[in-house]
Amino acid sequence: xxxxxxxxxxxxxxxxxxxxxxxxxxxxxxxxxxxxxxxxxxxxxxxxxxxxxxxxxxxxxxxxxxxxxxxxxxxxxxxxxxxxxxxxxxxxxxxxxxxxxxxxxxxxxxxxxxxxxxxxxxxxxxxxxxxxxxxxxxxxxxxxxxxxxxxxxxxxxxxxxxxxxxxxxxxxxxxxxxxxxxxxxxxxxxxxxxxxxxxxxxxxxxxxxxxxxxxxxxxxxxxxxxxxxxxxxxxxxxxxxxxxxxxxxxxxxxxxxxxxxxxxxxxxxxxxxxxxxxxxxxxxxxxxxxxxxxxxxxxxxxxxxxxxxxxxxxxx
Amino acid sequence: xxxxxxxxxxxxxxxxxxxxxxxxxxxxxxxxxxxxxxxxxxxxxxxxxxxxxxxxxxxxxxxxxxxxxxxxxxxxxxxxxxxxxxxxxxxxxxxxxxxxxxxxxxxxxxxxxxxxxxxxxxxxxxxxxxxxxxxxxxxxxxxxxxxxxxxxxxxxxxxxxxxxxxxxxxxxxxxxxxxxxxxxxxxxxxxxxxxxxxxxxxxxxxxxxxxxxxxxxxxxxxxxxxxxxxxxxxxxxxxxxxxxxxxxxxxxxxxxxxxxxxxxxxxxxxxxxxxxxxxxxxxxxxxxxxxxxxxxxxxxxxxxxxxxxxxxxxxxxxxxxxxxxxxxxxxxxxxxxxxxxxxxxxxxxxxxxxxxxxxxxxxxxxxxxxxxxxxxxxxxxxxxxxxxxxxx
Numbered sequence: 001x002x003x004x005x006x007x008x009x010x011x012x013x014x015x016x017x018x019x020x021x022x023x024x025x026x027x028x029x030x031x032x033x034x035x036x037x038x039x040x041x042x043x044x045x046x047x048x049x050x051x052x053x054x055x056x057x058x059x060x061x062x063x064x065x066x067x068x069x070x071x072x073x074x075x076x077x078x079x080x081x082x083x084x085x086x087x088x089x090x091x092x093x094x095x096x097x098x099x100x101x102x103x104x105x106x107x108x109x110x111x112x113x114x115x116x117x118x119x120x121x122x123x124x125x126x127x128x129x130x131x132x133x134x135x136x137x138x139x140x141x142x143x144x145x146x147x148x149x150x151x152x153x154x155x156x157x158x159x160x161x162x163x164x165x166x167x168x169x170x171x172x173x174x175x176x177x178x179x180x181x182x183x184x185x186x187x188x189x190x191x192x193x194x195x196x197x198x199x200x201x202x203x204x205x206x207x208x209x210x211x212x213x214x215x216x217x218x219x220x221x222x223x224x225x226x227x228x229x230x231x232x233x234x235x236x237x238x239x240x241x242x243x244x245x246x247x248x249x250x251x252x253x254x255x256x257x258x259x260x261x262x263x264x265x266x267x268x269x270x271x272x273x274x275x276x277x278x279x280x281x282x283x284x285x286x287x288x289x290x291x292x293x294x295x296x297x298x299x300x301x302x303x304x305x306x307x308x309x310x311x312x313x314x315x316x
Numbered sequence: 317x318x319x320x321x322x323x324x325x326x327x328x329x330x331x332x333x334x335x336x337x338x339x340x341x342x343x344x345x346x347x348x349x350x351x352x353x354x355x356x357x358x359x360x361x362x363x364x365x366x367x368x369x370x371x372x373x374x375x376x377x378x379x380x381x382x383x384x385x386x387x388x389x390x391x392x393x394x395x396x397x398x399x400x401x402x403x404x405x406x407x408x409x410x411x412x413x414x415x416x417x418x419x420x421x422x423x424x425x426x427x428x429x430x431x432x433x434x435x436x437x438x439x440x441x442x443x444x445x446x447x448x449x450x451x452x453x454x455x456x457x458x459x460x461x462x463x464x465x466x467x468x469x470x471x472x473x474x475x476x477x478x479x480x481x482x483x484x485x486x487x488x489x490x491x492x493x494x495x496x497x498x499x500x501x502x503x504x505x506x507x508x509x510x511x512x513x514x515x516x517x518x519x520x521x522x523x524x525x526x527x528x529x530x531x532x533x534x535x536x537x538x539x540x541x542x543x544x545x546x547x548x549x550x551x552x553x554x555x556x557x558x559x560x561x562x563x564x565x566x567x568x569x570x571x572x573x574x575x576x577x578x579x580x581x582x583x584x585x586x587x588x589x590x591x592x593x594x595x596x597x598x599x600x601x602x603x604x605x606x607x608x609x610x611x612x613x614x615x616x617x618x619x620x621x622x623x624x625x626x627x628x629x630x631x632x633x634x635x636x637x638x639x640x641x642x643x644x645x646x647x648x649x650x651x652x653x654x655x656x657x658x659x660x661x662x663x664x665x666x667x668x669x670x671x672x673x674x675x676x677x678x679x680x681x682x683x684x685x686x687x688x689x690x691x692x693x694x695x696x697x698x699x700x701x702x703x704x705x706x707x708x
Contacts, residue, residue, distance in 0.1 A: 042523040046388065059537050062528035067520045069388055069529040071414050078381035081374070082346070082388030087521055089343040089372040089394055096393075098523055118384070121377030 004199050009037050015045070015066040021055040025221040025228025027235065028052045028134045030192045032105060035132050035214065038202025039101050042066070044083050048076030048106035048115055051141040052134060074114035077122035077131055080104035084127045101206045102129040107218075108149035109139040112175050123182040123211045130205040130212045136220035137172070144223040148173050151243070152299050153292070154283045156223075161286035166295045171302050179213040180249040186212040188248035188258075192219075193235040197246060197258050204248070217244040225282020234280055240264070241277040242307040247314060255313040265316050271307075274300045324500050329463045329492035330355030332499055333399065333425045333485070336467035338363045339507035343394035343514070346374035346385040350404040351437045352489040353427035357399055379404040383411040383424075390422040391529050393519025395471070397422060401489060402429035405443040409450075415482045416451025416545055418530050419517075421474035422482050424452075425467065428590065428641075429489040430677040438678020439489040441589060444618075445642040445650045451545045453483035453552055454619035458575075458593045460497040463487040465569060466616075468502070471511050472559045478551045480517065486618075488591040490678065502567060510566055549620040556617050573617040574625040578604065582611030584694060585630060587655050588639040589614060592674070592681060596639070599686035610690050621654055627661035636667045637693050641675045648701060649673050668693075674704035681705065 015036050022029050028051060036043055044067045047053040053070050056063040071079050080102055090096045111119060111133040119131060138156050139145040146159040150168045155161035159168040180187040185208035188201040198216065205212035219234040221227065226234055238244035239260050246258035263269040278284040278296065287296050327335065334356045337345070345364075347357040364373040372394075376382045382398050390396040400408060405426060415422065430436040431443055444454060453474060457463040466485050474483040487493060502510075518527045533541055553573065560571045577597045579585050588596050593614040603610040613629055615622060630636055636659070640649025647653070652671035659666045670693050675681040685704060692698040702708075 044392075044520055044523070054532050057528055057531040059531040059533050059541075062531060064528050065526060067523055067526045067528075069391055069520055071384055071387055071418070071530060072410055075380060075384040075411070078376065078384035079388045081376075081381075082344075082385035082390075083392045083520055085344050085346070085372045085374055085385060086389040086392035086394035086396075089370070090392075090521065092372075093343070093370050095343075096521055098521075100521065100523060117377055118381050121381055124377075125374065 004196050009199065012037050012040055013065070015043060015064065016056065017063045017065060020063040021058060022051065023222055023228070025231045026051070027136070027192045027218040027220070027231050031132070031134060031198070031216050031218060034192065034195050034198040035103060035130070035202045037199045039206045042098055042100045044069070044100055044102050046070070046076060046080035046083060046102070046104040048104070048110035049073035050107035050110050052105055052107065054141060073110055075118045076104045076106040076110055076115050077119040080129045080131065081122040081125065081127040084129045104129060104131045106131070106133060107141070108133060108135045108137060109147045112149045112173060113147050119179070120182065123179055123184050123213065126210055128210055130202070130214065133175070133213070133215045134218040135215055136218040136223060138223050140220050140223045149175070152302065153278070153287050153295055155286060156283070166287065166292045174306070176215045180252050183252035184212060185210040186248065186250055188214050189244065189246055190214055190216045191235045191239055191244055191246060192216065193232045194239065194246060194258070194260055197260065201248060223283065225285070226280060237272070237277055237280055240272045241274055242271055242303055243274065243277050245307060245310055247310060255310070255315070257310070257314045257316060265311050265314070274303055324498050326496050327460060327499050328355065328494050328496045329460045329487045330427065330494070331359055332460045332464035333467050333487065334359035334363070335501060336464050336507070337397055338369055339502070339504050340468065340471065340511050341369045341508070342371050342397045344372050344374070344386070344389040344396040345398060346376050346382050346389070347398045348376055348379045348382045348400070348404060350379070350401050352429055352493040353399045353401040353404070353425065355493065356425055356427070379407040380411065383408040383415065386422050387411060387415045387418065387420050390420045390516070391418060391519070392521045393516040395514035397424070399425035399427065401427040402431050402443045405447055406431055409446065412447055412450035412452060414530065417542065419480040419548070420482055421471070421480050423467070423470045423474060423485060424482065425485045425487065427489045427493045428486050436677040437489070439491050440676045440678070441641040442643070444484060444486050447484065448619060448650065451481065452619060453481050454486065455483065456486045456589045456614065456616055456618055457492065458591055458614065460492055460495065461499045461569070463492055464499055464501065465563065465567065465571070468507055468511060469559055469563050473552055473556050475514065476555045477517060479548050479555050481545065481548050481552060486590065491591045506566055510563070553617070553620045553622055571616060573615070573622045574629055575614045575616055576629055577612045579611035579613055579629055581609060583609040583633060584635040584637065584690060585611040585613060585633050586637045586639055586686070586690070587613055587615070587651065589618065589641065589651065592639065592641065595681065595683055596686050598683045599690065602683065603687060603690055608690065608694065621658070623658050623661055626655065626658045630655070630659060630667065631662045631664070633667045635670070635693050637670045637672055637689065639672050639674055643673050643676060670698045671701045672704050673701065679705055
């Protein structure tokens with residue numbers, strides 16, 4: 001694959017206009033634009049209900065310069081699959097002649113939780129579509145409620161930290177691997193600060209000839225409690241601490257560590273401690289109290305175990 | 317009984333619906349198995365497997381995804397159909413008003429079955445009634461022939477550019493879905509010509525003219541946008557009448573938005589939906605033999621509710637009994653309330669009204685049961701709401 005240059009990316013038509021109503025510092029529009037830079041061709045977009053859907057399509061305005069459809073919350077993948085199925089049928093019958101790519105955007109609530117069945121079905125059936133999860137680790141659109149993507153120890157509005165609680169009790173489920181185990185051609189984890197990595201993964205996804213899934217960390221200033229000018233540095237920190245390693249999986253079997261995480265795995269770059277991650281965001285502020293020290297240790301242990309496991313999968 | 321024509325076939329209701337859709341040849345079908353609908357999609361999958369249709373067939377993982385996939389497929393510009401029943405329709409419920417407000421003219425056959433609980437696979441109309449206020453057109457069939465005919469008629473009403481609403485084609489579970497009856501299918505090319513090419517409005521796949529489907533509405537827009545479906549429903553009544561007349565010209569079979577049987581001089585008229593219309597016609601005949609001036613009618617078109625036609629048909633009757641194959645605990649049957657409201661339309665003396673809840677969960681309701689109900693009303697034994705066959 002030829003190197004992706006900013007000059008080339010600049011030539012790609014803008015499908016998502018500025019002037020949408022996402023919060024200042026929200027990573028979602030950054031990610032969406034990077035993903036759509038993965039193809040110069042036609043794209044039809046599907047969105048599940050959530051911040052992204054609400055903020056880009058408040059009637060009578062739309063931010064979309066490309067066809068866009070939304071139906072509900074728990075069915076983003078089925079919605080994308082419907083458009084792709086119509087395309088397959090009409091194309092086969094010679095009723096349309098364009099080449100079109102399909103992408104579905106959904107948050108972690110719509111992906112890890114309520115839309116998991118719909119996602120699994122679409123992946124298993126082989127629809128030629130890319131599904132992108134904006135993982136901001138909670139239900140941000142409804143006001144920062146815990147999801148199954150929420151970090152252990154995070155205080156949310158349904159998993160408060162308090163006199164008897166350190167916040168969210170569980171480690172997030174490993175959805176990227178769950179989707180990879182469907183055996184689909186392409187699955188990846190990405191992060192918006194690593195734009196070249198994101199665009200090249202989107203390119204692979206759009207060209208893989210089957211279902212693909214990209215799970216991206218999507219730092220959320222409101223929900224994570226950090227200043228809105230730190231989105232990109234927080235994204236970088238997620239990778240540096242191995243909270244969110246970058247990698248890709250082909251056909252559920254071939255795991256490849258992406259450059260930034262690979263450098264950590266190979267010992268060329270130091271793996272930062274989770275305390276750096278915790279210190280960067282207000283949602284973890286309470287964990288700095290001495291009494292939650294064992295919790296922080298457990299979080300670090302969990303991250304280490306998952307990281308070591310990933311290194312094995314990548315045969316490093 | 318009319319003599320059998322040479323091309324008549326013996327087929328069950330599900331098979332008849334599948335046959336209609338084979339002849340229509342939709343671009344997409346996505347469905348999930350559920351008794352007593354399953355034969356429809358099994359049979360259709362067989363047509364797909366043998367290359368008898370051009371359709372993409374998707375085995376979705378749930379009814380929620382079935383209706384989602386069908387909604388976006390139809391929005392994308394593909395003629396799309398699906399089928400379900402009972403829990404399936406209940407599981408789709410979230411999507412029902414979304415599909416109609418998006419003005420997606422997809423067709424869904426419903427093999428009417430009781431909604432749990434307790435779980436029961438047999439016929440009643442609780443599934444269709446739970447969907448009645450969701451902005452879908454809704455047609456009811458009395459027999460297998462009608463299930464077939466309405467499947468061909470439905471797309472013409474739904475896809476009309478001034479209607480653009482999804483449509484339910486109801487057929488009673490087991491009573492019609494699994495019963496083999498004699499039926500006259502139309503020739504393939506006749507169906508093809510009648511249904512015509514699908515001409516979607518603002519299809520998503522027209523990438524040169526990008527549109528955004530299903531945006532978020534604030535209070536300023538939500539109500540006026542919802543009101544558009546009221547106008548579409550109003551238009552659908554007129555369109556349905558035209559399409560039914562046109563269907564008569566190709567099939568020789570005459571359907572009306574409200575079917576009446578011996579109502580003209582009747583003093584007591586029952587209003588019923590679905591296969592029980594046939595049973596009640598027999599009851600009416602026997603009562604007539606006894607000198608009772610009974611009649612029965614069926615709103616073939618349940619949505620839009622043909623207010624004027626029903627009001628006119630019931631004007632001046634002494635007694636009206638509304639038969640609901642669906643129960644509303646703590647209130648009247650769903651159709652009873654609608655008929656009662658309709659009677660206000662014409663003004664003047666309102667008939668004495670009675671409500672019968674009957675046949676829930678496949679409870680067998682015979683000609684003699686309906687005859688007894690008529691007599692109970694005439695002889696003053698009936699309550700306002702009666703539960704036919706239940707030891708109250």
